[in-house]
Structures are given as structure tokens and as C-alpha cells.
Amino acid sequence: MKHFAVIGSGITGVTTAWVLMQKGYDVTVFDRNRYPAMETSYANGGQLSASNAEVWTSISTMLKGVKWMMSPDAPLLFNPKPSWHKYSWMMEFASNFKNYESNTIKTVEMALAARQNLMAFAEDAGINFDCEKRGILHIYASQKEFDHAHNVTAIYAKAGLMRRRLNAQEVLEVEPRLKKPLIGGYFTESDFTGDIHKFTSQLAEAAQEKGVKFVMEADVTSVDHDGQNPVVHWQDHDKTKTDAAFDGVVITAGVGSRDLAADLGDRVNIYPVKGYSITVEMKDKRSRDAAPWTSLLDDEAKIVTARLGEDRLRVAGTAEFNGYNYDIRADRIRPLTRWVNENFPDISTKAVVPWAGLRPMMPNMMPHVAKGKKQGVYYNTGHGHLGWTLSCYTAEAIADVIHQGHNQ
Ligand SMILES: Cc1cc2nc3c(=O)[nH]c(=O)nc-3n(C[C@H](O)[C@H](O)[C@H](O)COP(=O)(O)OP(=O)(O)OC[C@H]3O[C@@H](n4cnc5c(N)ncnc54)[C@H](O)[C@@H]3O)c2cc1C
Numbered sequence: 001m002k003h004f005a006v007i008g009s010g011i012t013g014v015t016t017a018w019v020l021m022q023k024g025y026d027v028t029v030f031d032r033n034r035y036p037a038m039e040t041s042y043a044n045g046g047q048l049s050a051s052n053a054e055v056w057t058s059i060s061t062m063l064k065g066v067k068w069m070m071s072p073d074a075p076l077l078f079n080p081k082p083s084w085h086k087y088s089w090m091m092e093f094a095s096n097f098k099n100y101e102s103n104t105i106k107t108v109e110m111a112l113a114a115r116q117n118l119m120a121f122a123e124d125a126g127i128n129f130d131c132e133k134r135g136i137l138h139i140y141a142s143q144k145e146f147d148h149a150h151n152v153t154a155i156y157a158k159a160g161l162m163r164r165r166l167n168a169q170e171v172l173e174v175e176p177r178l179k180k181p182l183i184g185g186y187f188t189e190s191d192f193t194g195d196i197h198k199f200t201s202q203l204a205e206a207a208q209e210k211g212v213k214f215v216m217e218a219d220v221t222s223v224d225h226d227g228q229n230p231v232v233h234w235q236d237h238d239k240t241k242t243d244a245a246f247d248g249v250v251i252t253a254g255v256g257s258r259d260l261a262a263d264l265g266d267r268v269n270i271y272p273v274k275g276y277s278i279t280v281e282m283k284d285k286r287s288r289d290a291a292p293w294t295s296l297l298d299d300e301a302k303i304v305t306a307r308l309g310e311d312r313l314r315v316a317g318t319a320e321f322n323g324y325n326y327d328i329r330a331d332r333i334r335p336l337t338r339w340v341n342e343n344f345p346d347i348s349t350k351a352v353v354p355w356a357g358l359r360p361m362m363p364n365m366m367p368h369v370a371k372g373k374k375q376g377v378y379y380n381t382g383h384g385h386l387g388w389t390l391s392c393y394t395a396e397a398i399a400d401v402i403h404q405g406h407n408q
Contacts, residue, residue, distance in 0.1 A: 001026045002247040004402075005232050007220050007260060009036035011196055011387050013252035014204045015395035016380050017212050018121060020250075023399055027212045028246070029204075030234055032219040032256075037200035040254050040387065043277045043355040044196050045316035046306030047295055048118065048389050050111035050161050051136050051188035054152050055103045055365035056385075057096040073335045075302035079322040086321060089271040092363035101155055103366055107386065108159035110367075114393035115190075121392060122199065125206035129199035130309040136191035136295045137174050138163075139182050145299050149186050163188040175294040180343045193295045193306035195314075196388045220256075222263045223249055225374045230264070248376040248405075250398060254360040255324065257368075257381040266372045270382050272324050272358035277316035278336045279308070281351040290346035303339050313347065315340055319359075319385075328356045359384050369394045371405055378402055 002025050006017045009031035017027045033039065068074035079086075096103070122129065140146040153163055164187045171185040172178060208214055217237035224231050230249040235241050251257050251268075261268035282288045291313045296305045303317040315336050333354045340349055362368055362382035367390055369380050380398040383390050 003028070005030060005230070005244075005246040005249045007223065007232070007249065007251050008253035008256065009033070009204060009214065009216075010039055010041035010252065010254050011037065011200050011391045012254070012380050012383060012394065014200045014207065015121065015391045016250050016252050016398060018125075018203055018207050019395040019399045020402070021207055021210055021212050023403070029212060029214045030218045030220050030232065031214070031216055034217050035201065036204040036214070037197045040357040040359060041196050041200050042357060043279060043314065043353075044275075044357060044388055045277065045304035046193045046195060046308060046314045046388070047136055047191065047297070047304050048115065048193060049136050049188070049191050049297070049386070050108050050389065051138065051156070051163055051186070051191050052297060052304075052386065052389070053104055053107035053111050053156070053161075055100060055107060057093060057103065057365055058100045059097060060148070062094070073331065075318055077318070077320040077322065077332070083323060086271065086323070089269055089363050092269060096364040099364060103364060104152075104155050105159040106366065107390070108156055108161045110393045111386070111389045112160060114390055117392035117396055121203060125203050127199055127202040127206070129194040129202065131192060131194040132293065132295070132307055133192040134294050135174070135187055135189040136193070136297060137171065138186040138297045138299050139171060139178070140184050140299060141180065141182050142300055143183060146184050149299060153186060161188070175292050175296065177290055177292050178343060179345060191295070195308050220253070220260065223251070223260050224263055225377070228375065230374065230376050246376070248378060248402060250378045250380055250402075252380050254381065255358045257360060257379065261372070261379065264372055264374055264377050266377070266379070268368050268379060268382060269363055270360045271321070271363070273361045273384070274318070274320035274322055274325065274356055274358050275316060275385075276318045276328070276332050276336060277314055277355045278333060278340075279353040279355070280313040280315065280340060280347060280349055281353065282311045282313060282347065283351060284348060287347045290344050292344065298339070301335075301339055303336065313340070324358065326356060326358070328354050332356075360387070361385070367394050369397045369401065371401055378405070
């Protein structure tokens with residue numbers, strides 16, 4: 001039986017481990033945290049959203065970004081402090097404008113393929129992850145954004161994703177709790193939501209029961225190669241240094257993947273794009289009655305919502321280009337709370353849990369699912385703003401690449 005190491009226990013690592021285990025591999029997962037899913041797969045927007053597959057590599061997004069840079073509570077924040085990593089990433093991002101449509105289509109196709117896998121994994125592992133199958137509603141107060149959505153819908157249709165254009169009245173029929181005046185919306189009935197942390201943690205537990213080994217509080221300091229096999233070097237919580245050779249290694253380390261890839265001679269140019277969320281704890285009936293059950297995406301504010309069971313509302317947004325910085329800034333949390341107050345004034349925001357996470361973003365906005373240069377080295381990483389939506393597809397995809405690699 002081939003023995004594989006998986007580096008990282010977020011959604012990409014745990015789904016990869018699960019699929020490899022199911023295909024008969026012996027799997028060991030490493031993570032520097034004490035528990036799985038404690039970094040970006042902790043408190044994200046919750047959306048399983050083929051309808052958010054539009055890649056950001058376009059001139060219109062870049063122009064919007066430049067405008068937002070002038071406004072302190074805009075959805076985008078760019079720290080202009082010089083950094084080779086940031087500016088080289090930006091150059092590569094701009095060089096991908098030409099692939100805007102083809103990469104959007106590919107992303108929709110992956111998102112559609114992921115849905116079935118996700119539900120199958122949840123069923124096999126007996127996972128309860130506050131899944132709500134009520135669709136995702138994109139909402140618009142500006143005609144310009146609404147017109148842009150029309151063009152995006154035509155691209156989505158080429159990949160087989162259908163969404164319905166709604167007028168203001170129809171938007172309220174889908175989500176009657178919305179209070180702010182809107183001009184229309186796009187409704188993707190087939191999209192859904194759920195709690196990424198619950199899903200990943202429970203899948204990790206199920207994988208462990210089926211024989212996957214988890215080495216936690218293990219900081220992987222490097223991965224190198226002895227000429228035949230990849231060798232993982234790690235440091236335990238008590239600073240003990242250990243290493244071990246494996247038949248193969250899959251790097252699924254989120255924003256940590258770039259450094260590990262560099263050790264192995266591979267360039268995986270992931271930049272950490274910070275985002276924020278709040279989880280509104282709805283302790284009173286009035287708040288629970290006022291909160292939306294349909295998942296929303298406010299395309300102008302770039303804010304998403306997901307109802308996580310009866311008494312939690314997740315609200316997420318913001319793209320911050322500020323390096324490997326995990327600080328939760330009050331001035332970035334405030335616009336999320338204000339958005340809830342303005343759109344759903346009857347929800348109490350007295351009890352709100354703030355969070356920040358780093359999206360592992362490739363400059364072409366596509367996950368890096370590929371073989372490395374050296375024998376036995378693989379990557380399933382760089383899922384950016386859509387890791388929850390895409391991972392159950394890319395885990396299968398990397399397992400196929402591994403199967404081919406080991407049977408050549
Ligand atoms: C605010 C926000 C909202 C979002 N909303 C959505 C959404 O609605 N829908 C959606 O599809 N996606 C969303 N995303 C994106 C999604 O959350 C991410 O793409 C996904 O969680 C990334 O998973 P990952 O496994 O690649 O990374 P992570 O979850 O960060 O996992 C990587 C793991 O690797 C470990 N690691 C890294 N380096 C090392 C090392 N050297 N040694 C040991 N361990 C290491 C880390 O400890 C971590 O546990 C959102 C992201 C943010 C920030």
C-alpha cells in the first residue's frame with residue numbers, strides 16, 4: 001500500500017486525505033494547528049456557490065479596485081508598502097485578463113462537479129454541517145452592477161449553470177425579510193450553503209476512524225527529496241524535530257503552500273488575500289425571525305451571507321492585500337455589522353463573533369491541482385475565494401493525477 005503525506009488539514013487537505021483513503025492509500029495528514037480547519041476553513045462565508053465563480057481577473061474589477069483604494073471602508077484594501085511578492089503577483093494577475101471568460105467557465109464546471117461529491121462525502125461520513133439547500137440570491141441596488149450580472153449569467157450558461165433574473169418584487173418573494181430597496185436580483189436555486197468548519201472537522205474524524213493518521217501541532221519546516229521519495233521535516237509542539245520519507249506528498253497548506261513548494265523547486269505563486277466574517281449569534285426570537293434563510297450575495301458591497309442553522313447568521317466579505325497578517329481590524333469588521341443593521345434592522349447585533357482568514361489566491365484565480373517537478377510531489381491548493389465550493393471536486397482531481405503518476 002502506498003503511503004502518502006498530506007500537508008495541511010483545511011478543507012483541501014481533509015478532502016484529499018478522504019479520497020486517497022477511499023482509493024486504498026495509507027494517508028498521514030500533518031498540520032501545525034492542534035485541530036483541523038482552524039485557519040481559512042474556519043469561519044468563511046459558507047456559500048457553495050457556482051454562482052460566484054466569476055474570476056476577478058478583468059479590467060472592470062481592476063478599475064473598481066483602484067476606485068475602492070480611495071475609500072477607507074470599501075470592500076478592497078491594498079497596502080501599497082512595496083513587496084516583491086505582492087507586486088509580482090499583481091503583474092501576473094493582470095496578465096490573466098485574457099483568460100477571464102475561459103477561467104470563469106472552468107470554475108463553474110468545477111463547482112458543479114463538486115456538489116455531488118460533497119453530498120456523497122457528507123453522507124458516507126455521516127456529517128451534519130448546517131446545510132441549507134435554499135439557493136443563493138445575488139442582489140442589486142445599482143443598474144450598472146445589475147447589467148454586469150446579465151453578462152456574467154450568459155458566461156455561466158455556457159458552462160451549464162442557469163440562474164434566474166428577478167425584478168424587485170420577485171426578489172422579495174424569494175427573500176421577504178430584505179428591507180433595503182433593490183432594483184433586482186439573480187437567483188441560483190441549485191446553489192447552497194453550510195458550515196465549512198463543521199464539515200471539515202467531522203470529515204477528519206471520520207477519516208481518522210477509517211485509519212487516516214493525523215499528526216497535529218506539527219509545523220512542517222520543509223519538504224525535500226532524497227532522489228526517490230519526498231521527505232517531510234517537521235517540528236512538534238515540544239520542538240522535537242522529526243522527518244520521514246513517503247511514497248508521495250500532497251501540498252494542501254493554503255497560504256503556507258508557496259514556501260513548501262519553493263523547497264521542492266516548484267513555483268506556486270499564492271498570495272494571502274485577507275477576508276473577514278462576523279457570526280451573528282441570534283439569541284432572541286425577533287432576530288431569528290428577521291434573518292434571511294436564503295443565502296445572499298450583495299454584488300456591490302461584495303458581502304455574502306449564510307444562515308447556519310436556526311440561530312447563527314454568517315456575514316463575510318473584504319479583500320485585503322496586506323501580506324501574512326491575521327489581525328482582526330475593527331474598521332474592517334464595522335462595515336459587515338453595519339450591512340446587517342441596514343439590510344435587516346430587526347436582527348440584534350449585540351452578540352457578534354468577528355474573524356479574519358487568508359484566502360490562498362493564485363494570480364489566475366484557478367486552484368493549482370497538479371504534479372510537481374519531483375517524483376511523488378503533488379499540489380491541491382490555491383483555491384482563493386472558492387475553496388469550500390471547489391475542494392470536493394479538486395480532491396478527486398488530484399487523486400486522479402496521482403493514480404496516473406503512479407501507474408506510468
Ligand atoms: C472571509 C472569507 C470568506 C470566504 N467565503 C467563502 C465562501 O463563501 N465559499 C467558498 O467556497 N469559499 C470561501 N472562502 C474561501 C475558502 O474559505 C478557502 O478557499 C478555503 O478555506 C481554503 O482552504 P485550504 O485548505 O486551502 O486552506 P486552510 O483552511 O487555511 O488550510 C491550510 C492548513 O495548512 C496548515 N499549514 C500551512 N502551512 C503549514 C506548515 N508549514 N506546517 C503545517 N501545517 C501547515 C494550516 O495550519 C491550515 O490548517 C472564503 C474565505 C474567506 C477568508
